[in-house]
Amino acid sequence: MSETDLATDRLAALMARGAAFLGCETAIICGAMSWVSERHLVAAVSNAGAFGLIACGAMTPELLDAEIAGTKALTDKPFGVNLITMHPMLMELIAVCAKHGVGHVVLAGGLPPKGSIEAIKASGARVICFAPALALAKKLHRSGVDALVIEGMEAGGHIGPVATGVLAQEILPSMASELPIFIAGGIGHGEAIAAYLEMGAAGVQLGTRFACASESIAHPNFKKAFFRASAREAVASVQIDPRLPVIPVRALKNAGTEAFTAKQREVAQLLDEGKLDMGEAQLQIEHYWAGALRRAVIDGDIEGGSLMAGQSVGMVTREEPVAEIVATLVAETRAALERRR
Numbered sequence: 454m455s456e457t458d459l460a461t462d463r464l465a466a467l468m469a470r471g472a473a474f475l476g477c478e479t480a481i482i483c484g485a486m487s488w489v490s491e492r493h494l495v496a497a498v499s500n501a502g503a504f505g506l507i508a509c510g511a512m513t514p515e516l517l518d519a520e521i522a523g524t525k526a527l528t529d530k531p532f533g534v535n536l537i538t539m540h541p542m543l544m545e546l547i548a549v550c551a552k553h554g555v556g557h558v559v560l561a562g563g564l565p566p567k568g569s570i571e572a573i574k575a576s577g578a579r580v581i582c583f584a585p586a587l588a589l590a591k592k593l594h595r596s597g598v599d600a601l602v603i604e605g606m607e608a609g610g611h612i613g614p615v616a617t618g619v620l621a622q623e624i625l626p627s628m629a630s631e632l633p634i635f636i637a638g639g640i641g642h643g644e645a646i647a648a649y650l651e652m653g654a655a656g657v658q659l660g661t662r663f664a665c666a667s668e669s670i671a672h673p674n675f676k677k678a679f680f681r682a683s684a685r686e687a688v689a690s691v692q693i694d695p696r697l698p699v700i701p702v703r704a705l706k707n708a709g710t711e712a713f714t715a716k717q718r719e720v721a722q723l724l725d726e727g728k729l730d731m732g733e734a735q736l737q738i739e740h741y742w743a744g745a746l747r748r749a750v751i752d753g754d755i756e757g758g759s760l761m762a763g764q765s766v767g768m769v770t771r772e773e774p775v776a777e778i779v780a781t782l783v784a785e786t787r788a789a790l791e792r793r794r
């Protein structure tokens with residue numbers, strides 16, 4: 454057997470558990486990205502042998518219903534749906550997934566509310582949750598969750614405070630034998646995929662690397678901003694006043710980033726002067742970015758919109774079909790495994 458054949462076998466063995474769990478060939482999930490992960494990208498990812506996820510975001514049950522139906526029309530391969538736990542109609546959205554026989558539901562944005570895990574499992578689907586710390590990973594496992602995603606702060610979008618490599622070291626050694634764990638955040642090359650698989654991960658989840666695929670409906674301006682950006686331009690949002698909480702989001706620096714800092718200063722000053730009450734002040738900060746991701750992704754407003762991107766954005770240099778991205782990641786992972794032998 455040649456070295457390459459050995460590495461191919463090794464890769465298949467390392468990905469076998471994740472691929473079997475997802476029902477696809479390659480244990481690579483394209484993480485749900487609001488506005489970006491709609492039927493075209495999701496179907497393209499699943500058709501390429503990886504695993505696509507619809508980002509439900511703030512969609513109504515009717516819109517989700519149409520999006521799942523639209524995706525099914527474009528692929529007969531498995532795909533999943535990512536639901537945000539604080540959506541006011543979460544249980545109705547779960548029912549829509551059940552109606553369509555969606556096999557995997559990801560619950561994102563906080564601990565799953567009472568009854569949600571049970572409702573998903575009752576439909577026969579598998580539940581995947583995000584574990585931001587070892588204690589929570591254990592708790593989620595006890596609650597019946599079927600798989601976990603560990604996402605580090607290098608990722609694009611809403612982030613926690615801890616780096617991917619640290620979470621992977623904390624959680625994989627004690628939990629990887631219990632349930633499949635997928636690693637996300639900062640992955641842009643197969644070298645990292647090989648490393649996390651060898652650490653015991655069942656697979657990986659990437660968002661930034663797929664956001665600008667040919668099949669992604671993101672506006673050409675959004676894609677160009679990604680191609681130009683380096684890792685250090687994908688920054689986490691900064692909170693400047695302890696009274697005004699800011700949810701950390703990683704996005705490319707732009708005029709909106711500056712304006713947000715100015716807005717926080719202005720609101721803090723109005724608070725100091727007693728011209729604004731605390732509730733209203735916090736609301737103004739919380740609502741500042743409302744609709745901003747849509748403005749960047751769909752309208753191409755790359756100055757005022759939110760260009761959510763992870764630090765791996767520096768490895769996104771051109772528009773490529775999803776199948777090419779998946780093939781490149783797989784080839785890089787195989788080559789990395791071959792080198793390590």
Ligand SMILES: Cc1cc2nc3c(=O)[nH]c(=O)nc-3n(C[C@H](O)[C@H](O)[C@H](O)COP(=O)(O)O)c2cc1C
Pocket residue numbers: 483484485486487489508510535561562604607608609610611637638639640658659660661662664760761762763764765
């Ligand atoms: C533009 C954008 C939008 C995202 N929206 C969501 C979302 O709606 N729900 C979610 O769970 N994760 C969201 N994410 C996170 C991704 O699903 C994925 O976990 C993350 O991008 C992985 O890290 P990476 O960006 O370093 O590849 C988003 C990421 C990006 C870049």
